[in-house]
Amino acid sequence: MTNGSGRWTSRFGGFGRIGGQRLRASRRPLLQMMSGVLLLLAIAWGPGLYGRLTAGERLDPNLAHTAGPVNVEVTMGFTPQGFHLQALQQQGVFAGRIGEHTVRLFNVSPASLRTLSGMYWISSIRPAQPR
């Protein structure tokens, strides 16, 4: 016999104590819901994940194993706006800009370095050159 969606199900087959028919019939909405939740998770966490995966190409190798706070130059592919400056200032002390696309940050801890390297909109993070 078929249930509403046209699938053949057995009246007595089942998954555990929920009757088999009921579970099969309710599988599609469940799948739909799971895919919706997954989609939302991907939207919320995806970019961060991407940034973390590509962190290697962002961080200068010299900075990879620093022990203490360093001064860095952060370069982006565009002119930083308020949003970016705010995000950067949470990781270090703003110490001026170099040209259109680079920001100087002082006193960046290793943890902050890790956070910065996970931000996918940053192009590169290099040790600050002395003026």
Added chain:
Amino acid sequence: MARLGLRLLPVVPFLGLLVVWVVGWAVARPTLATFPSVSQVVQTLGDLIESGELGRNIAASMGRWGIALVTATITGVGLGLLAGLSGVIAKILEPLAIFFTAMSGIIWLPLAIVWFGLGTTMIVFVIWNAMFFVIFSNTLLGVRSVPGLWEDAIRTLGGNRRQVVSQVVLPGAFPHVLAGMRAGLGFGWRALLAAEIIGATAGLGAMIFNATDFLRSDIILAGNLVIGTIGLIIDLAILVPIERRTIERWGMVSVTRRRM
């Protein structure tokens, strides 16, 4: 005596809240910036009424809301009927309605400000937007859920197309239309408040928002009381009687009001 008690039951939670308010305030004695006392609110309310400020703001808010309501009902029900009766129009409008219902109302605020500037036109537009899509969707649903049997009945009695629409579809869709209007009223009221809080100089929303600058929580609370009361009045005094006189008289199940 028991019947009187039953009718007065709804008052109990309000009284309870009042008691909590009075006692809580007496115990905690917060500043005006944190929470006002009952007497402060009552006094402020009196002042606002006396100075006419409350009246002006209510008039401004209700005016905008009223215009939007009329417009939204006409357009929403009209287009909903059209879409319900014509498959072609439905195919175009329905997917659009789905999408726009997801972003109706206050989400249009920035765009409306760009288009109309700050002011009444903008606010009316935002409210209309919030109401229209709900009313439209529900009207469409209502037209669709009229049992085909009823149309058949009219036709076997020799009714023509116009009679089918006026005697079957319109009354049959009415419960859903009313449900849509009820929802629309709610959404519209919210949109009104939000739009006024953000972009208006007169109206209830503007009144309570301006009070934030001066940390006058008593004005805010007085305003909210008025807002809640107006909303309640609209709900109970307008919709329920309409419902009673039409739907329940016609013997259809109301989709908005549950019986006890």
Added chain:
Amino acid sequence: MVKAPTTRIMRTTRPARVPGPGGADGLPPGLPVAGHRPLRASARRAATFAAPLIALVVVWAGVKSLFGLSDDVLVSPAATARSAAELVRLGILPAYVSASLWRITLGAVLATVIGVPIGLALGVTRYGARMFEPFLRFFQAISGIAWLPLAVVWFGFTNTTIQVVILYTAMVPIVFNTLIGVQLIPDIYKQSIQTMGGGRLRLIRDVYFPGALPSIVVGLRLGIGYGWRALIAGEILTGLPGVGTLIFEARKFHQIDQILAGMVVIGVLYLIVDRMVLAPVERLTVQRWGVVRA
């Protein structure tokens, strides 16, 4: 059912669910109801989900070119898409979207966890609906957005403000609908458990909660709908990172493409939340317990 002569009214007068995947979909009559190939069914479902967006883009582009609207009024879908892509490149859009999603999720979860028990408790009292319905309607009329000014006075322009307002806004419909849900349960279910010797806990678990579940889900859907708008309003007011802030800030510079991009993103996000997450849950519960949604 006798195949009546199809007129145009008849074709659309089928009892329909609210438009959504797998509902009345305007297929020509004659296609068998049962026995679809699963592939065609899911393809149709995907199309029904994409249809709103496709129609939107088509009508959008049409309106712009037909009326010759300047870029100050409306930008083309292409320009909007470009703007959205740019916002992603800048890292702004994902961060803002994340922030908003977190807020609404936290608000919805808290509202459910707090609201459902309250609703259950109110619902089991005698005359619960009669007593609390006007009370809850009153607070629903005030709506969370009207508490924003007070929240700002208390918490300043911070995230707490937004979160509190979302919580309130979502909680009222949830409590209300839970209450109604419990009250709608026919007495006989409660009595049958009691005759079998069930205590109050058993009652809640086996009668009240499952029985009220369809209403609870309706309340949750409403709550998230209202809460979403409260979120936007809160973000606009406080200026904290979020999709609401995105569209509001863009207004200052008349960047209509950015406003529109933000609006579309908001719409899509809400569609995902409502149609892909909540609607199936609602269908599951209604299917299982077959209660007509109020």
